[in-house]
Amino acid sequence: MNAEQVFGVSKSVIVRGALLIWLAVVYTALWGDLSVANILGGLAVGALIIFALPLPRMPVTGQLSLRALAELTVVSVYYAMESSFQIAWFAIRPAPPPVSGVLRVNLSTRSDLVMVLCTDLLNLIPGTMVLEIDRRRCVVYVHVLDVSSEAAVQRFYETTRRLDRLLVAAFERTVSR
Template identity: 40%
Template sequence: MARKVRDRVDPRVIGSRVFMLLWLTIAWVMLWGPIEVGTIVAGVLVSIVVMVLLPLPRVPVEGLVRPVSTAWLVIVVAYYLVRSSIAVAWLSVRPQAPPRSAVLRAPMRLKSDFTLALAVNTLNLMPGGIVVRVDPVARYVYIHVLDAGSPEAVERFRRQTAHVEHLYVRAFERPEDWKPSPEHYSAPAEEYRSRVPDRVKDRAPEPVHDSEEHR
């Protein structure tokens, strides 16, 4: 009971609910047209009803959103999107043989599964690569990279992936802001392996290239 009371007064939990209320209200106003007092009030009331009667599964709030770092994250990701699009367009029209592709492994040491999912989606948005597997226990992502035919290309991939990880840490998971939630659960490696289907366990591992040395 005491923990539930603490959760209710936790500023992070309250902030997430206020954000959801604002988001639903904005969606309601955009759907119904003119920005009027009546439309906004109706949007707030409908949003409250939706949040009470149709609540989403609770996501542990463990970090803190840093607005400036989040804005910088958006700017840098937009730059990577443009740069990657130009690089892929050049690879498709240049008068040379197609580059060698490969599945590369990169560490993604984000603590929150939600933040990890955001980072994976960001990597998927960038042309030239697609995440084919996520190891939630060891915190690795396996990415099929279109251009991995040279050490320079692999190093460029490693730097970009590490930079995305760093940006997400600065925006959502700074060490001084991190407060582990009792609702957070990480499956032990043994349990994770026990849930893997036999057809996956028996399959020979695919060759991958580490994006950095692991000593």
């Protein structure tokens, strides 16, 4: 069997099918009514988007690791919740606002896809916002809400290193032969 095929179907067909289903789910959720008409409408709009506005081909190497992806999901949700509580505490505590700053993060990835996923995850964590991406050097500059102590800065770097490591493990693992 060809490496580009899974169960006799090409990977591009599988990706387009998954994208079509995802777009239909989003369309139905935006309408807020689970009906046959909305599902069919979502499929029609999704098909129109896929064929009228095709995404550029992005080289993806390696193999998806479901274990690393599951761990990445759990860790990302934990970091988002922890940061939300931290921001809530900053809002109600009887002290001045924390010192914020911009930190440089060196990513270990060489994949554009993984770099985008990493910056998306960093943006989802409350109190952080990616300001600039240097694709050539695999560096992102992130505005961080709390850099008031060395411990807070180290926590941020540990968070980003863990997310980067899990993303690489989930999406960039090379296929062994």
